Amino acid sequence: MGAKILIVDDEVQIRRLLRVTLEAHGFSTVEANRGKDAVSQASFVRPDLVILDLGLPDMDGMEVLAQIRAWSSVPILVLTVREDEAGKVHALDHGADDYITKPFGMSELMARIRVALRHAARQSDQPVLHIGPLTIDLARRIVEKNGVSVKLTPIEYELLKTLAKNAGRVLTHRQLLKQVWGEQNYETAGHYLRVYVGHLRKKIEDEPTRPQLIVTEPGVGYRLVAPQEDSNEVSVNDGG
Amino acid sequence: MREVEPSVLKWRVLTSYMMPWPNPGKLPEESSRRSGRFPYLVITLMVALLTTVFWKVGNAFNLVNLALLYLLPVLVSAARWGRGPSFYAAGIGVVSFDFFFVPPVHRFSVADIRYLVSFIVYLAVAAFTASLAAQLRQNAREAIAREAVTSSLFTLSTQVAAGRDLDQVLREIVVHAWNTFGLPTAILLPHPNGELQVQVMAGFPDGKLTPALEPRVIEWVYKHGQMAGYGSSAHRDGNFLYVPLKTESKVHGVMCVGADHRRTGTSKSARIPVVQALAGLASVSIARTHFEEEAKIAHLTAESERLRTALLDSISHELRTPLATIIGAATALGEGASVLSADDQHELLLTVHEGAMRMNRLVTNLLGMVRLESGMLRLNKKWCDVSDMIGVALSQVHDALQNRKVSVHLPSGLPPVAVDDVLVEQALVNLLSNAIKYSPDGSAIDIDALEYDGVLTLRIRDRGIGIPEDEADKIFDKFYRSQSAQAIPGTGLGLAICKGIIQAHGGEIYARPADDTGTVFTIRLPVGDSEQQGLSLGDTEEMSF
Numbered sequence: 001m002g003a004k005i006l007i008v009d010d011e012v013q014i015r016r017l018l019r020v021t022l023e024a025h026g027f028s029t030v031e032a033n034r035g036k037d038a039v040s041q042a043s044f045v046r047p048d049l050v051i052l053d054l055g056l057p058d059m060d061g062m063e064v065l066a067q068i069r070a071w072s073s074v075p076i077l078v079l080t081v082r083e084d085e086a087g088k089v090h091a092l093d094h095g096a097d098d099y100i101t102k103p104f105g106m107s108e109l110m111a112r113i114r115v116a117l118r119h120a121a122r123q124s125d126q127p128v129l130h131i132g133p134l135t136i137d138l139a140r141r142i143v144e145k146n147g148v149s150v151k152l153t154p155i156e157y158e159l160l161k162t163l164a165k166n167a168g169r170v171l172t173h174r175q176l177l178k179q180v181w182g183e184q185n186y187e188t189a190g191h192y193l194r195v196y197v198g199h200l201r202k203k204i205e206d207e208p209t210r211p212q213l214i215v216t217e218p219g220v221g222y223r224l225v226a227p228q229e230d231s232n233e234v235s236v237n238d239g240g
Numbered sequence: 241m242r243e244v245e246p247s248v249l250k251w252r253v254l255t256s257y258m259m260p261w262p263n264p265g266k267l268p269e270e271s272s273r274r275s276g277r278f279p280y281l282v283i284t285l286m287v288a289l290l291t292t293v294f295w296k297v298g299n300a301f302n303l304v305n306l307a308l309l310y311l312l313p314v315l316v317s318a319a320r321w322g323r324g325p326s327f328y329a330a331g332i333g334v335v336s337f338d339f340f341f342v343p344p345v346h347r348f349s350v351a352d353i354r355y356l357v358s359f360i361v362y363l364a365v366a367a368f369t370a371s372l373a374a375q376l377r378q379n380a381r382e383a384i385a386r387e388a389v390t391s392s393l394f395t396l397s398t399q400v401a402a403g404r405d406l407d408q409v410l411r412e413i414v415v416h417a418w419n420t421f422g423l424p425t426a427i428l429l430p431h432p433n434g435e436l437q438v439q440v441m442a443g444f445p446d447g448k449l450t451p452a453l454e455p456r457v458i459e460w461v462y463k464h465g466q467m468a469g470y471g472s473s474a475h476r477d478g479n480f481l482y483v484p485l486k487t488e489s490k491v492h493g494v495m496c497v498g499a500d501h502r503r504t505g506t507s508k509s510a511r512i513p514v515v516q517a518l519a520g521l522a523s524v525s526i527a528r529t530h531f532e533e534e535a536k537i538a539h540l541t542a543e544s545e546r547l548r549t550a551l552l553d554s555i556s557h558e559l560r561t562p563l564a565t566i567i568g569a570a571t572a573l574g575e576g577a578s579v580l581s582a583d584d585q586h587e588l589l590l591t592v593h594e595g596a597m598r599m600n601r602l603v604t605n606l607l608g609m610v611r612l613e614s615g616m617l618r619l620n621k622k623w624c625d626v627s628d629m630i631g632v633a634l635s636q637v638h639d640a641l642q643n644r645k646v647s648v649h650l651p652s653g654l655p656p657v658a659v660d661d662v663l664v665e666q667a668l669v670n671l672l673s674n675a676i677k678y679s680p681d682g683s684a685i686d687i688d689a690l691e692y693d694g695v696l697t698l699r700i701r702d703r704g705i706g707i708p709e710d711e712a713d714k715i716f717d718k719f720y721r722s723q724s725a726q727a728i729p730g731t732g733l734g735l736a737i738c739k740g741i742i743q744a745h746g747g748e749i750y751a752r753p754a755d756d757t758g759t760v761f762t763i764r765l766p767v768g769d770s771e772q773q774g775l776s777l778g779d780t781e782e783m784s785f
Contacts, residue, residue: 190622191656194623194624194625194656195625195656197625198628208627209630209631210634210648216628216631216632218665219620
């Protein structure tokens with residue numbers, strides 16, 4: 001692939017891990033260990049993707065995110081810690097493309113990077129989306145699962161379309177509400193989102209209580225994933 | 241209260257006025273009987289009766305016998321009414337004797353001068369008997385009063401010994417001092433800011449300390465542990481007696497006792513033993529409360545010490561074991577392909593992976609525990625879908641499940657619940673991990689849920705080693721590991737975190753042995769307010785494409 005990735009983290013070990021792994025996967029890497037350094041590197045080397053640790057010693061990771069977003073639409077993946085759901089949502093609502101929680105598995109990181117790069121490359125709308133067993137014909141507003149037509153209400157369709165256009169990426173509750181319902185009071189409308197995701201799951205998931213397509217990111221939002229895309233990372237076993 | 245140097249302390253001379261204290265509940269009325277005219281009337285009648293009788297049968301007695309018989313009313317009145325009436329009895333006795341019987345009869349003059357000597361002897365005997373009888377009477381009355389005081393102190397002390405709350409005990413003491421002994425009493429205790437403040441009081445009109453207490457005296461008493469005020473050796477002019485509440489080691493406070501309302505006739509020093517007994521009771525109660533508090537603190541310290549030791553043992557073991565496998569496997573891998581076959585290398589890598597995952601779980605649980613314990617936990621409640629939360633939890637334990645069969649039974653129409661989904665998912669993950677850890681691979685795990693009357697009940701059932709009935713509650717304690725689970729590694733944190741999370745939501749969690757094998761964990765959560773649920777976004781008709 002050869003894409004250039006800027007790694008922003010103050011921990012030497014994390015930077016080394018990312019550098020070695022990413023270069024082994026054919027990416028080229030640039031490193032920054034400070035926020036200021038990251039902002040200047042981002043404008044100087046023009047990376048194709050930025051991996052940004054939100055916990056930096058010199059400045060808030062959010063500030064770095066804002067400064068890069070001020071002039072660039074480069075995909076940004078933020079590295080966060082587990083307990084910081086509010087921080088994740090804030091970063092996503094303020095321009096981050098996706099997040100990954102430390103500690104993370106490499107396959108998960110690679111999947112996120114691939115999705116982010118793909119979205120950056122493919123800005124124009126495709127008329128037909130294929131996600132796993134789903135086929136969504138945006139022009140004719142037709143949804144099929146394994147070739148069988150699925151009946152959806154208008155809001156369910158909009159919800160699925162929004163998720164599918166961002167396939168592989170996490171969408172926060174706020175982003176989904178804004179795109180599906182337009183401007184709303186997010187706090188009170190959050191409940192409807194859950195209800196419609198539930199409805200949608202009943203129609204497109206094989207097993208709605210154990211969803212494989214529309215995955216909940218706890219405290220953050222939802223992500224539409226194509227099962228075969230990350231089949232290699234769950235190949236260890238498949239219980240249940 | 242100002243700090244006053246003892247050297248500059250000068251007792252202010254107060255104009256010694258006595259405030260009229262309000263009457264306590266049962267004031268004695270013994271004095272009214274003594275001071276009335278009734279005894280004199282009775283004595284007059286008695287003497288008149290005697291005189292009449294003697295007059296009729298007078299010839300049978302000689303005069304000396306009559307004089308002795310006239311002593312009877314004197315004795316009776318001395319025993320019954322005290323000195324005054326008995327002197328009166330003696331007086332009218334002599335007069336009657338002289339007038340009616342001593343020749344010349346019906347005259348006060350005395351023919352034989354020896355009768356005058358008789359009269360004097362008679363009067364002396366009467367006076368002596370009267371004062372003796374009065375003395376006896378007084379002694380008896382005081383003995384009865386003392387006994388009443390003692391027995392009521394005894395009653396109070398048993399009440400005080402049984403009392404739990406210090407404030408209540410002290411209040412009982414002052415109320416008792418007022419009701420039983422007529423002593424208006426207040427108890428002052430030091431407050432955290434160092435000032436002595438009134439803790440309880442009784443017997444003061446309108447609940448106000450009038451006449452005002454003297455702060456300087458109180459300070460002095462508290463500092464020196466000596467009595468001051470009326471009836472004591474220092475500051476005798478005060479309106480109060482200030483008694484230090486003293487035990488062997490320290491002065492706990494000061495008891496202020498106003499003037500005795502009841503026994504105004506007795507000397508002030510006579511009530512000091514009573515006051516001291518009350519003060520003693522108060523100090524013992526205070527000291528006991530202090531000791532109880534200290535014992536509680538000591539117990540808590542020991543408990544936290546025990547927890548810290550358990551934490552250190554558990555963590556050092558739980559962290560070192562995976563670390564040992566990771567370091568060992570990593571160094572072995574460093575030797576490279578010359579020593580290890582591809583399969584060996586893969587196995588070592590799996591070891592590293594498993595060790596790291598285990599450490600990750602431990603760190604997650606430790607952080608969760610710290611968050612719960614430190615009060616940093618803030619519930620971010622939202623309306624959440626139960627099946628969604630179960631789905632997330634299941635996806636997180638996906639790898640650990642191996643070949644265990646999970647079946648989820650949810651009734652349709654399960655309402656959303658207002659919870660912090662991230663925390664409840666963490667609780668579910670911990671419960672599922674627990675079920676996985678203690679059950680064999682390939683066994684079944686059942687999850688079901690139902691809602692009834694605003695309470696969501698979630699059950700997770702495994703077919704593992706089960707739980708003894710008597711340990712069912714203990715397993716939610718921090719660092720508690722079941723006796724039957726010693727061979728399986730763990731910290732005893734996971735279920736404690738579950739309990740913390742569920743309790744923070746106002747719910748409950750418990751474990752019971754399942755009917756045949758395994759354990760059933762039950763979570764009960766309040767669903768939350770059901771506002772906004774009936775609203776619709778106008779998306780009802782289905783579209784067909």
